[in-house]
Amino acid sequence: MEVLVFATNVTHQGQVSRVNALLTGLPDVTDWNFDLDDCDNILRVVASGLSPRHIEMLLLSAGIKCYELAD
Template sequence: MDILIFSTSVNKPEDVEQVQPILTSVQAIEDWNFDLEDCDNILRVVSNDLPPKYIESLLNNAGFKCEELAY
């Protein structure tokens, strides 16, 4: 199980509602959540064998910035 962490431009609950159907439709994602209190509007994704670039492209295609953070 991998935990991927991203900095995003998702910054309000309405944005989360917009990306929710996108993230929940990916079967390889076990769980995900946003921390909108963090200055980087963190997205955490729990998955098996999912490349970070895939998550980045999903959010970018939805109109949001998304970049994996090293940890």
Template sequence: MEVLVFKTNLRFKKQISAVTPHINNLQGITRWNVDLDDKDKILRIESADLCPRTVETTLQQAGYYCEELP
């Protein structure tokens, strides 16, 4: 199990609701959340085997910024 961490531009619960179906369609995700209180609006994903580029591309296609953090 690994935890992937991303910086996003998700600012509101409505935006999280909009990307939920996109994220839920990704295979291998055990759990995910967005920290709206963090200045970088952190998206954390627990996954067994998921490529970070897939997450970035998925959110970008949904119209949001997403960048993996080291």
């Protein structure tokens, strides 16, 4: 398992619900959460075998911008 960390443009609950619908359907995702108090509206995804690019493209398909933050 690894923790992938992304900056996003998510600012409200409706967008969080869209992300929930996308990530809940992925068997390789075991947990995820947002920190909307952070200036980058952080999304953390705990997953196995998923590339950051896969998450970025999945969220982009729902109109949500995100990019992986470097360690």
